[in-house]
Amino acid sequence: MVQYNFKKITVVPSGKDFIDIILSRTQRQTPTVVHKGYAISRLRQFYMRKVKYTQQNFHEKLSTIIEEFPRLDDIHPFYGDLLHVLYNKDHYKLALGQVNTARNLISKIAKDYVKLLKYGDSLYRCKSLKVAALGRMCTVIKRIGPSLAYLEQIRQHMARLPSIDPNTRTILICGYPNVGKSSFINKITRADVDVQPYAFTTKSLFVGHTDYKYLRYQVIDTPGILDRPFEDRNIIEMCSITALAHLRAAVLFFLDISGSCGYSIAQQAALFHSIKSLFMNKPLIIVCNKTDLQPLEGISEEDKKLVLEMKAEAMKTVIGQGGEPTNGDGVLLTMSTLTEEGVIAVKNAACERLLDQRVELKMKSKKINDCLNRFHVAIPKPRDQKERPPCIPQSVLEAKAKQAAQMAEKEKRKTEKDLEDENGGAGVYSANLRKNYILANDEWKDDVLPEILDGHNVYDFIDPDILQRLEELEEEEGMRQAEEENEDFKMDGEELTPEEQAALAEIRKKKSLLIREHRMKKSTAESRPTVPRKFDKDRKFTTERMGRQLSALGLDPSLAINRARGRSLSRRGRKRERSLDKGDNDAGDAMDMDVDQQNKKLRIRSRSRSRSKSRPPGEVAPGEGFKDSAQKVKALKLAKKSVKKRNKDARRGEADRVIPSLKPKHLFSGKRSIGKTQRR
Amino acid sequence: MRLEKCWFCSSTVYPGHGIQFVRNDAKIFRFCRSKCHKNFKMKRNPRKVKWTKAYRRLHGKDMTQDSTFEFERKRNRPERYDRNLAENTLKAIKKIDKVRSNREAKHIEKRMKVKKSKERREAAKELEQSIHLVKPPSVLAQDPSLTLPKIKVKVSQQQTEENHAMEE
Numbered sequence: 054m055v056q057y058n059f060k061k062i063t064v065v066p067s068g069k070d071f072i073d074i075i076l077s078r079t080q081r082q083t084p085t086v087v088h089k090g091y092a093i094s095r096l097r098q099f100y101m102r103k104v105k106y107t108q109q110n111f112h113e114k115l116s117t118i119i120e121e122f123p124r125l126d127d128i129h130p131f132y133g134d135l136l137h138v139l140y141n142k143d144h145y146k147l148a149l150g151q152v153n154t155a156r157n158l159i160s161k162i163a164k165d166y167v168k169l170l171k172y173g174d175s176l177y178r179c180k181s182l183k184v185a186a187l188g189r190m191c192t193v194i195k196r197i198g199p200s201l202a203y204l205e206q207i208r209q210h211m212a213r214l215p216s217i218d219p220n221t222r223t224i225l226i227c228g229y230p231n232v233g234k235s236s237f238i239n240k241i242t243r244a245d246v247d248v249q250p251y252a253f254t255t256k257s258l259f260v261g262h263t264d265y266k267y268l269r270y271q272v273i274d275t276p277g278i279l280d281r282p283f284e285d286r287n288i289i290e291m292c293s294i295t296a297l298a299h300l301r302a303a304v305l306f307f308l309d310i311s312g313s314c315g316y317s318i319a320q321q322a323a324l325f326h327s328i329k330s331l332f333m334n335k336p337l338i339i340v341c342n343k344t345d346l347q348p349l350e351g352i353s354e355e356d357k358k359l360v361l362e363m364k365a366e367a368m369k370t371v372i373g374q375g376g377e378p379t380n381g382d383g384v385l386l387t388m389s390t391l392t393e394e395g396v397i398a399v400k401n402a403a404c405e406r407l408l409d410q411r412v413e414l415k416m417k418s419k420k421i422n423d424c425l426n427r428f429h430v431a432i433p434k435p436r437d438q439k440e441r442p443p444c445i446p447q448s449v450l451e452a453k454a455k456q457a458a459q460m461a462e463k464e465k466r467k468t469e470k471d472l473e474d475e476n477g478g479a480g481v482y483s484a485n486l487r488k489n490y491i492l493a494n495d496e497w498k499d500d501v502l503p504e505i506l507d508g509h510n511v512y513d514f515i516d517p518d519i520l521q522r523l524e525e526l527e528e529e530e531g532m533r534q535a536e537e538e539n540e541d542f543k544m545d546g547e548e549l550t551p552e553e554q555a556a557l558a559e560i561r562k563k564k565s566l567l568i569r570e571h572r573m574k575k576s577t578a579e580s581r582p583t584v585p586r587k588f589d590k591d592r593k594f595t596t597e598r599m600g601r602q603l604s605a606l607g608l609d610p611s612l613a614i615n616r617a618r619g620r621s622l623s624r625r626g627r628k629r630e631r632s633l634d635k636g637d638n639d640a641g642d643a644m645d646m647d648v649d650q651q652n653k654k655l656r657i658r659s660r661s662r663s664r665s666k667s668r669p670p671g672e673v674a675p676g677e678g679f680k681d682s683a684q685k686v687k688a689l690k691l692a693k694k695s696v697k698k699r700n701k702d703a704r705r706g707e708a709d710r711v712i713p714s715l716k717p718k719h720l721f722s723g724k725r726s727i728g729k730t731q732r733r
Numbered sequence: 734m735r736l737e738k739c740w741f742c743s744s745t746v747y748p749g750h751g752i753q754f755v756r757n758d759a760k761i762f763r764f765c766r767s768k769c770h771k772n773f774k775m776k777r778n779p780r781k782v783k784w785t786k787a788y789r790r791l792h793g794k795d796m797t798q799d800s801t802f803e804f805e806r807k808r809n810r811p812e813r814y815d816r817n818l819a820e821n822t823l824k825a826i827k828k829i830d831k832v833r834s835n836r837e838a839k840h841i842e843k844r845m846k847v848k849k850s851k852e853r854r855e856a857a858k859e860l861e862q863s864i865h866l867v868k869p870p871s872v873l874a875q876d877p878s879l880t881l882p883k884i885k886v887k888v889s890q891q892q893t894e895e896n897h898a899m900e901e
Contacts, residue, residue, distance in 0.1 A: 493813075497815075500819070506823060508745050509736070509830070513805045513806060514804055514825065515819070516804075519804075519818070519821055519822055520825070523821075526800060526801065526829065526832060530832050533836075549856060552878075552881070553879050553880055556864065557860045559866075560864065560866050563867065564866065606868065606869050607872040607882025
C-alpha cells in the first residue's frame, strides 16, 4: 500500500543550478592535471573521462526526477484527479517528457563526442572537443529550465497536500461556502482549520481524524461548492468535487437553516440536487446547521418541503438491515456548532452509517468467507419458555449487600475531615491524635512525657519492674559504701613526719644542686681549661667554706680547719717566718722541700705586705690559665672590645661604597639549556 | 527526638548539633562536632586517641562494667503509657544518675590512691638511702632518726643568765 506522501521527492534544481552542480562535481571528482607532454592515449583518456562522467551525472539526476514524480495513471484515481485539477495533467506530463528527452539528448551528445575524442591528436584538440561536449549538454539543460522550475513548484505544492488515505473510513463534509463545515471539523477532530466570515476561507482539502468505537475515521473538510455548471467551476471547487467523486466515504451535506451564509435554502437545495449524482452508493446524511439562529421547526413551508425532498433523496442511500429504512432519523439531523448541541450525535450517526455500509460490503465480498468462521457468535435457540437468569451464589450476594451497607454507613459516619471543616478548616483546627488511645486510665490520654531528662533518653529507662531494680541497686550501693569505709582505714600508715619531710626536701635540694652543677660543667667542658685545684681562682676551696659546710652537717669543724690550715702552703711559709706557736699538730716534714723553693718569692712579697696590694693588670697570676703576660694583655683587650656596643646606625661605611658589578655577565647573557629566557 | 552518642568521643549529641554520616553499607556514624568528624575522616582509631571515652574505658581510666549501665538500654518495643510508671521512671533516672556518678568518682579515686602509696614508699626509701647527703654517719650513729642534724650554736654564758632573768 503506497503511502500517499509526496514529501519524499528530491528537490528539483533550477537550470543554472543544475549546470553548476554537475560541472563543479566533474571538476572535483576527475583528475585535473594534464600536460602537453603526456602520451596521447593518456590525454584522450583524460578528456573522455570528463565527458563520460558529466554525462553520467546528468543521466542520474534526470532519472531520479523522472522516477520520483508520480505517474498520474499509476496512482489512485482520487490523487490522479486531484493532481490533474491542481496542476493540469497535460502540462505535468509534458514537463516530465521534456526532462526525459533532455536525458536522451545528453546521452547522445556524450556518445558522439567520445567517439570523436578517440581520434584526437593533440591536447588542444581533445580539450576543445571536451569543451564542446560539455557546452552542448549544458545548453540542453538550459533549454529545459522552465520545465524544471515548473516541476519544482509542483513538488513544493505536492509536499503540502494533506495525506489522505483513499481506502480507509472517511467522512466527507460538503455544502455551500460558510455553512459551518470547518467549524464542525474543528469540533470533532484536532484539526485547526481557519474559520472566517468570508466565503472560500477553506481553499483546499483538510484532513482531521476522529475516533468512534475504537476505530479511526478520516474527516475531510472541503472548500465550499457553488451551484454552477460543471465546466464553470474553479480549481478550488473542483477539489471538493474530486473528493466527492472518488472517495468512498460517508457524506455529510451541510445545510444552513438560518441562511446566514448568504444563500437561501432554495439555493442550497438546488445545489444538492445538482450534485446528488455524486452521492451514489455513499451513506448520506443531511445536516442542518446553525439551529441556534433558526430552529428546524421555524422555517417556512416551502423550505420545509425542500428539506423533506432532500431527505427523501437521502433515504434512498440508506442501506437498512431488512429492506425499508428502520429509522429516518439517521438521515436528517440538526445541530449547532456554536452551542455544540447535536455535534456528537451527527458524528456518531455518520460513523455508524459508514461502518454499517463497509461491513455490508465486506460481508458480500469474497474475501470475507475466509475469516467468517472466526467471528461467529453462537446463540443457542431457546427450546422452551423457561426463564434462565444468570446464577449468582448466595455468598456473593451477601458480600455485595454488606458492601452496600458499609458504603451507606461511611456516608453517615462523621469523619475527621468533617470535624476539621467544622472547626475552622485546615489551618485553624488541629486534630487531637490521642483521642483514640487505649490506656488503663483515660485521664492519662493528654499526658506529656518528657523525652529527654538530664542528658538521658527517658524511653531508654522505661521498664515495668524499674522500681524493684532500683531497690536492689540502692541495697547494693549501701553495701558498697560500708565496705569502702572499712578499706579507708588501712592506708594511713606510711606518712612521713614533718622533720623527716624537711630532711627529704633538703636531700632533694642538694641532689638537684649537684645535678645542675654537673650539667653546667659538662656543657662547658670543651671550652673551659682544666686547671689543677691548687690554682683556685674562685676561692672555692677555702677553710671558711669547709667550716660552714661541716657545721651545716652537724659536725664540729674546728679540728678540720686547723688541720687544713696547718697543711696549707701559703700559711706554712708565713708561719715559718714568724713563729711556730699557732697550734700545729701536723708534722709538716714532708712539705719542707716545697717550702724552701717557694720561700724566695714569698719572702719578697711578705716583706712588703703591710697592706695588701693588687696585682698589676699585665701580670699573670698562677692559676689563671695564661701562658705569659702578653697573652693576658691580649685577652684583656679582646674582652674590652667585646663589651663595646655595636654601632647599629646603619650608616654607610667603607665596605658599602663600592658596587662590585652592576651587570654581572653571567646573569645577563647566555641561553638557557631548557626553557625560555623571558626574564632576567 | 533522641539523644545520640557521638561515634568518636562518645559524648551525647543533642538535637540540632553535629553531623551524621551514612556509609554505603548503611551504617550510621554520628558526630558531636567537627573535631570528631575530622578525626574520623583522618581514619583515626578512637581507641588510640587519648581524650575519647573509648580510650579511657579501654585503658581502665573510667568505669566499664557496672549494674547502673543495665538500666539504660535502647528499647525497640514501646511500652503502653502508664502514668505511675512514668513518674517512677523519672524519679529513678535521677537516683541512678547519682549512684553512677558516685561510683565513677570512687573508681577514679581508687586509681589515684595507688600512686600516693607508691610515692610514700619511694620517699621513705630515698630518705633512708640518701640521708648521708645531709647527715654524716657519725652524727647518724649518735642520733639515728632520719632528720636534719641539729646545728650547735655557741652562745656565751652571760646571755643565758640574762635571759633567765628576763623570763621570770
